[in-house]
Amino acid sequence: MKNDNQRIVITGIGLTSPLGNNLAELREGLLTGKSGIVHTEIRHMGVVAAGLCKFDETKHQPKKMRKRGTRAGAISIYCTKEALIDSKIDFDGVDKNRVGVYLGITEHGNVETENEIHDLYNTHNKDVSFWSHHHNPRTVANNPAGEVTLNMGITGPHYTIGAACAAGNLGIIQGAQQLLLDEVDLAFAGGVSESTETFGIFAAFKAQGALGHHEDPPLATRPLDKDRNGIVVSEGGAVYVLERLSDAKKRGAHIYAEIVxxxxxxxxxxxxxxxxxxxxxxxxxxxxxxxxxxxxxxxxxxxxxxxxxxxxxxxxxxxxxxxxxxxxxxxxxxxxxxxxxxxxxxxxxxxxxxxxxxxxxxxxxxxxxxxxxxxxxxxxxxxxxxxxxxxxxxxxxxxxxxxxxxxxxxxxx
CATH class of the missing domain: 3.40.47.10 (Thiolase/Chalcone synthase)
Incomplete structure (x- = not known):
C-alpha cells in the first residue's frame, strides 16, 4: 500500500472554456446541455464555427506584460492563478524553488506570428525592421509555462509538453511524476490552447476535409453522430494544483481527486x-x-x-x-x-x-x-x-x- 508521500492529489482547478471560466460554470453547462460553439470571423477563412473563451486577460497580469506575451500565455496565467486561488495555498510561504509548471500544448505563438506576417505584407511593405523584437520569446516552446513563472515568481522547473491533442493529460501526468520523483513539492499542471485566433489550423483541417461546419454552429460538432463532418476548433485551458497527499493533509486542503x-x-x-x-x-x-x-x-x-x-x-x-x-x-x-x-x-x-x-x-x-x-x-x-x-x-x-x-x-x- 502506498504511503501519503506516494499519493498525488488534486487540490485546485483553474480553467477557461467555451462554457465558462470556472469549474462550476463548465459543469453546469455540461449537465444542462448548453453549447459553447458560435460562429466567428477568421482571417482568410470567413465565418467558421468555433469554441471561444471570454475571460479577463488582465485580471492576473498587467496590460504591459500581456502586450509583450501571447494569448496562450494569458490563458496559462489566468488558469494557474485561478487554480492557486481555488487551492487556498498561502503562496507567499511556499519555496518557489520547489514549484514546477508543466503545461501541455499543441502549438502556440501562431496568433502573434500570423498577425506579424499580416502586418509585414499589408502595412509595412515587407520591411522587416518593423518585425516585433518580442517574436522569439513568444514562440519558443516553453513560452506558456515560462510566462506563468515570470508572473508568479516561480523559480522551480517549467516546460511545456508538446503532445498534440494528448497534451492536457500528459501535462497532468508530468506534474504527478515530478512530485513522485521529489523534484518539486507543488505542481501546476494541465493543458492550454490558443487555437481559435489563428487561421492556419482552420485552413489545415478544412484542407483535410475535417473541419466541422453547419449553418447552426452548435451542430458543427457532432461526435459519434452519423451526420458528423469534422472538428470544431476551440481554445481554452485547465490547470491543476497537484500535491503529495502528505502535504495536502498538513494544510487541511480540499481534495478533488487522487491520481491513481x-x-x-x-x-x-x-x-x-x-x-x-x-x-x-x-x-x-x-x-x-x-x-x-x-x-x-x-x-x-x-x-x-x-x-x-x-x-x-x-x-x-x-x-x-x-x-x-x-x-x-x-x-x-x-x-x-x-x-x-x-x-x-x-x-x-x-x-x-x-x-x-x-x-x-x-x-x-x-x-x-x-x-x-x-x-x-x-x-x-x-x-x-x-x-x-x-x-x-x-x-x-x-x-x-x-x-x-x-x-x-x-x-x-
Whole structure:
C-alpha cells in the first residue's frame, strides 16, 4: 500500500472554456446541455464555427506584460492563478524553488506570428525592421509555462509538453511524476490552447476535409453522430494544483481527486489516423498500473473529436475494453465545447471530476442519429445519469499517434 508521500492529489482547478471560466460554470453547462460553439470571423477563412473563451486577460497580469506575451500565455496565467486561488495555498510561504509548471500544448505563438506576417505584407511593405523584437520569446516552446513563472515568481522547473491533442493529460501526468520523483513539492499542471485566433489550423483541417461546419454552429460538432463532418476548433485551458497527499493533509486542503493510474504510448502507424489496438493497450496499461479491472471504472471520458475514422476507431477500442462492464458509463465532451487541442484532455477531465460529489455522469451532447459503428454499451446520450462514481478514466489521443489515458479516483483516506 502506498504511503501519503506516494499519493498525488488534486487540490485546485483553474480553467477557461467555451462554457465558462470556472469549474462550476463548465459543469453546469455540461449537465444542462448548453453549447459553447458560435460562429466567428477568421482571417482568410470567413465565418467558421468555433469554441471561444471570454475571460479577463488582465485580471492576473498587467496590460504591459500581456502586450509583450501571447494569448496562450494569458490563458496559462489566468488558469494557474485561478487554480492557486481555488487551492487556498498561502503562496507567499511556499519555496518557489520547489514549484514546477508543466503545461501541455499543441502549438502556440501562431496568433502573434500570423498577425506579424499580416502586418509585414499589408502595412509595412515587407520591411522587416518593423518585425516585433518580442517574436522569439513568444514562440519558443516553453513560452506558456515560462510566462506563468515570470508572473508568479516561480523559480522551480517549467516546460511545456508538446503532445498534440494528448497534451492536457500528459501535462497532468508530468506534474504527478515530478512530485513522485521529489523534484518539486507543488505542481501546476494541465493543458492550454490558443487555437481559435489563428487561421492556419482552420485552413489545415478544412484542407483535410475535417473541419466541422453547419449553418447552426452548435451542430458543427457532432461526435459519434452519423451526420458528423469534422472538428470544431476551440481554445481554452485547465490547470491543476497537484500535491503529495502528505502535504495536502498538513494544510487541511480540499481534495478533488487522487491520481491513481496513467499510461501513454504511440501508434507508430500514421500521421493522423488512429490505431485501435494501441488505444486498447493504453487504457489497459493505465488500469494495470492503478491495480484496477475494467469493471472498476465508472466513467470513460472519450476523446471523440467528431471525425469519421477517429470516432469509429476509439469506439471500437472502448467497446473492446469496457463492453462487458455493466457499471461503466461512457461520455464525451467535445459536442459541447469543441476540440480545445492541447487543453482538451485537461478540460474534459475537469468536466467529469464533479461527478464524485454531485452524483451524476454528464452526457454527450444529444446524438440524434448515432452512427451504428459508434454504438457502444452505456453511452450517456443527451441526459445525465445518476451514478455513484469512484473512478474516471480520461482518454486523450493526438496526431502522430500519441495516446494517453489518465485515471483519477474519488478521494478516500
Amino acid at each position: 493510474g496513467y499510461h501513454s504510448n504511440s501508434d507508430a502507424t500514421d500521421f493522423v489516423l488512429p490505431n485501435t489496438e494501441r488505444q486498447i493497450e493504453c487504457m489497459q496499461f493505465a488500469m494495470k498500473k492503478a491495480g484496477l479491472e475494467a469493471s472498476d471504472i465508472d466513467i470513460v471520458s472519450m476523446h471523440a473529436t467528431g471525425t469519421n475514422q477517429g470516432d469509429i476507431q476509439e469506439c471500437q477500442a472502448v467497446a473492446q475494453v469496457f463492453g462487458n462492464s455493466k457499471n461503466t458509463y461512457v461520455n464525451a465532451t467535445k459536442g459541447f465545447i469543441g476540440h480545445a487541442m492541447g487543453a482538451a484532455g485537461a478540460l474534459e477531465l475537469a468536466g467529469n471530476i464533479p461527478s464524485f460529489t454531485d452524483g451524476y455522469v454528464h452526457p454527450c451532447k444529444k446524438i440524434e442519429n448515432l452512427d451504428p459503428e459508434c454504438a457502444i454499451p452505456n453511452l450517456v446520450n443527451g441526459e445525465k445519469v445518476a451514478h455513484d462514481s469512484k473512478y474516471i478514466l480520461n482518454n486523450s489521443f493526438g496526431m502522430l499517434g500519441i495516446n494517453s489515458s489518465l485515471i483519477v479516483k474519488k478521494f478516500a483516506q
